[in-house]
Amino acid sequence: MSELQRIEAGSRMSEAVIHAGKVYTAGIVADAMVGKSVLEQTTEVLQQIDAILAKAGSDKTRIIKANIWLTDIKNFAQMNQAWDVWVVSGKTPARATVEAKLAAAGYDVEIMIEAAI
Amino acid sequence: MSELQRIEAGSRMSEAVIHAGKVYTAGIVADAMVGKSVLEQTTEVLQQIDAILAKAGSDKTRIIKANIWLTDIKNFAQMNQAWDVWVVSGKTPARATVEAKLAAAGYDVEIMIEAAI
Amino acid sequence: MSELQRIEAGSRMSEAVIHAGKVYTAGIVADAMVGKSVLEQTTEVLQQIDAILAKAGSDKTRIIKANIWLTDIKNFAQMNQAWDVWVVSGKTPARATVEAKLAAAGYDVEIMIEAAI
Numbered sequence: 001m002s003e004l005q006r007i008e009a010g011s012r013m014s015e016a017v018i019h020a021g022k023v024y025t026a027g028i029v030a031d032a033m034v035g036k037s038v039l040e041q042t043t044e045v046l047q048q049i050d051a052i053l054a055k056a057g058s059d060k061t062r063i064i065k066a067n068i069w070l071t072d073i074k075n076f077a078q079m080n081q082a083w084d085v086w087v088v089s090g091k092t093p094a095r096a097t098v099e100a101k102l103a104a105a106g107y108d109v110e111i112m113i114e115a116a117i
Numbered sequence: 118m119s120e121l122q123r124i125e126a127g128s129r130m131s132e133a134v135i136h137a138g139k140v141y142t143a144g145i146v147a148d149a150m151v152g153k154s155v156l157e158q159t160t161e162v163l164q165q166i167d168a169i170l171a172k173a174g175s176d177k178t179r180i181i182k183a184n185i186w187l188t189d190i191k192n193f194a195q196m197n198q199a200w201d202v203w204v205v206s207g208k209t210p211a212r213a214t215v216e217a218k219l220a221a222a223g224y225d226v227e228i229m230i231e232a233a234i
Numbered sequence: 235m236s237e238l239q240r241i242e243a244g245s246r247m248s249e250a251v252i253h254a255g256k257v258y259t260a261g262i263v264a265d266a267m268v269g270k271s272v273l274e275q276t277t278e279v280l281q282q283i284d285a286i287l288a289k290a291g292s293d294k295t296r297i298i299k300a301n302i303w304l305t306d307i308k309n310f311a312q313m314n315q316a317w318d319v320w321v322v323s324g325k326t327p328a329r330a331t332v333e334a335k336l337a338a339a340g341y342d343v344e345i346m347i348e349a350a351i
Contacts, residue, residue: 002138002233004179004208011206012197017181019233020138021236021254024182027213062238064251065258065348069215073335080246089245091238096261096346098303098334100215101190112213114182116236116253119255119350121296121325128323129314134298136350137255141299144330186332217332218307229330231299 007055016052021117023056025049027069027110029102038075038108042082045111058115060086063093065114071107073099079109124172133169138234140173142166144186144227146219155192155225159199162228175232177203180210182231188224190216196226241289250286255351257290259283261303261344263336272309272342276316279345292349294320297327299348305341307333313343 007023008015016025028048030041046060053059070079076097087093093113102110124140125132133142145165147158163177170176187196193214204210210230219227241257242249250259262282264275280294287293304313310331321327327347336344 001179004181004233006207006209009207009209011209012201012204013183013209013212015211017211019181024211024231026211027215062235064238064253066247067213067346069213073337076337084246087246090240090243092240092243092245092247094249094251094258094260094346095247096301096303096344097337098261098344099336100217100334102216103190103193103214110213110215112184112211114258116238118296121298121350123324123326126324126326128326129318129321130300130326130329132328134328136298141328141348143328144332184330186330217334219333220307220310220331227330227332229301229328 007052016056018056023053023058023115023117025052025113027112029107029110034106038078039082042079042109045109046082046086049111049113053115056117058117061088061091063113063115066093066095067112068097069100069102069110070097071102075108124169133173135173140170140175140232140234142169142230144229146224146227151223155195156199159196159226162226163199163203166228166230170232173234175234178205178208180230180232183210183212184229185214186217186219186227187214188219192225241286250290252290257287257292257349257351259286259347261346263341263344268340272312273316276313276343279343280316280320283345283347287349290351292351295322295325297347297349300327300329301346302331303334303336303344304331305336309342
């Protein structure tokens, strides 16, 4: 059986799972979202993703796939403001962004990533 | 070309697809949801996933990634009641849960899984 | 490090990413959706996916997983009209379809695919 490694494995979920040369993150949200703009929340989420990818031996130029959920799709442009300065042009992932209510009120953006190690 | 295997391959979709040491399930919903609580539906969905994983030679301790959709995010706690007793602490997947209307009225929860074999 | 290839890599996202024998598409929407029915939009999305898969050396019989978002789940049957004539019975992917508002008004269907090469 192939090996599975987990980052911050909890009783409900893990922050990330590593398998066969790829790292899969949970849906990441901002830690403290109260009073934070969508831009600020997205920036924080991407910083968290940077940290997870680093722990897994990957980085943002090696993201394969990203799923983004916004509680209000009207914030698409604001989310992209943070995203566009974060990704490296020409080394960008396949991405899909849709609107969805998230697990708790106050969260405006959630991002789930798969990256090559 | 790498080999693809399918479980209950239909004319529209397969219940699961096996490729390169991983099994990918369809979005699984309860079979008979009328009058069933979210807790009951989630328990049934997880039993179905157990059965699919067993057919593929995997099990719930080897899930890499889970996407969960709830028709009403207010049922987050109730879904987790079933989830938390099902997963094995410390061997939990990366997970994202968002709200979305599902394909037919009466379905309250849908879960899509990727697991290592 | 394993190699990553990208199809139409842009500054925000790539149309598809190839890694370790799989191709991952972005969420694909119709190019010009104004006045197009869900059936027409779905047909166009599936044609785009055919083209991406061909560029990657794959085809629709080798799709592992599909995520479909509809802005109105009432269009489930109409989307399936296009889907059912497109997929090859018995060689169908694991699939999940949920309702979600998409990035711009007028888009009624978005499809994200993972396929074996």
